[in-house]
Amino acid sequence: MVRADTALRRFIVVAGGLFLCLTVFLGITAFAEIPDELEIDFFDVGQGDATLIQTPTHHTILIDGGRDATVSRKIAAELPFYDKTIDLVILTHPDLDHMGGLPDVLRRYRVGTIFSLDVSKDLGAYRAMMDRAHADGIPVVSVYAGDTIRFVPGLEMVVLAPEKGQIREEDLNNSSIVVKLTYNTKHWLFTGDAAEESENRMRARAQPLSADVLKIGHHGSRFSSSAAFLQAVGADVAVISTGAKNPYGHPHPEALERVARQGMTVYRTDRQGDIEMRSDGTFMTITTEKPERPASPF
Ligand SMILES: [Zn+2]
Numbered sequence: 655m656v657r658a659d660t661a662l663r664r665f666i667v668v669a670g671g672l673f674l675c676l677t678v679f680l681g682i683t684a685f686a687e688i689p690d691e692l693e694i695d696f697f698d699v700g701q702g703d704a705t706l707i708q709t710p711t712h713h714t715i716l717i718d719g720g721r722d723a724t725v726s727r728k729i730a731a732e733l734p735f736y737d738k739t740i741d742l743v744i745l746t747h748p749d750l751d752h753m754g755g756l757p758d759v760l761r762r763y764r765v766g767t768i769f770s771l772d773v774s775k776d777l778g779a780y781r782a783m784m785d786r787a788h789a790d791g792i793p794v795v796s797v798y799a800g801d802t803i804r805f806v807p808g809l810e811m812v813v814l815a816p817e818k819g820q821i822r823e824e825d826l827n828n829s830s831i832v833v834k835l836t837y838n839t840k841h842w843l844f845t846g847d848a849a850e851e852s853e854n855r856m857r858a859r860a861q862p863l864s865a866d867v868l869k870i871g872h873h874g875s876r877f878s879s880s881a882a883f884l885q886a887v888g889a890d891v892a893v894i895s896t897g898a899k900n901p902y903g904h905p906h907p908e909a910l911e912r913v914a915r916q917g918m919t920v921y922r923t924d925r926q927g928d929i930e931m932r933s934d935g936t937f938m939t940i941t942t943e944k945p946e947r948p949a950s951p952f
Contacts, residue, residue, distance in 0.1 A: 692809075692837045694867075694931045697728040698923040698943065701873065701897030701904070702751035705844065706732055707835065710935075711805040715742045717833070717844050719755035726758045728928065741766040742803075744833065746846025747826040748773065748780040760786045769831060771816070772796035773823050797831060799859065808838045808935060814856050814863070815848060827872055828852040834865060838935030841865040843887055847872040853883035866938065867891045867931065870913065874905020884916040891919050891940070898924040920949040 690710050697704040699720030707715040719725045740763045746752055768787055787794050801813040815832040822829055830846030843865035868889035871878030873896040892913050896904045921929045927943030
């Protein structure tokens, strides 16, 4: 592991360097083809999580990698064919439905930095991923609540969880890395598989949780999305990343009811497929792969 502040600085510097090389090489066409807005793609990867963020500063961030190599195909369809760089991979916690596709991502893309929990999970896929990262010289950074990446003024990502000393290998869900992305007036909260215990700790900290979009914790498990947490976030839009007919019964009716009571419009990857959000920092558009309308409380 690398100290967070050092590695965060390196991430910005490295990413900036790569961007500079890329634009020099590609010339003006790169500017013409890369949209000057934030794009967030919640990929339909079945039962799991995988979200790609492309910032207006031309940074690419992947939060989790789903269960298998599906995520690589989805990323390839989003990025320009010449772009094989992912500046930052955030593995919220090393469970297979978040990590299984990452070894394939590491094979196909140049990854700048990995944020991961400081755990020694005895899982073949996790070891394989870490071995690959070490072999490729990719810094693996443990981040904690309060760590912040400032891309430019108005665009930043803040880590809300876990706190130092709160990581438990026997409860990885409640150890999930939770981040909040801000672009001017718009905010997105990505919760991994955090459950009520982690939600309560986040509420207890003096940090604004408010967001416009909430990636619902743990695929809509009934042990996540407590009414108090939903209220503290106050989001208009909920995204549930889950597989159709999954054996866990996600999303659970109790969680859905709490979300509905909060008045949120619900997008689900099992029903709408890939969910794409674009924002200029003031307005946001949402488009879905499949035509099914989102579940609206109105
Ligand atoms: Zn999960």
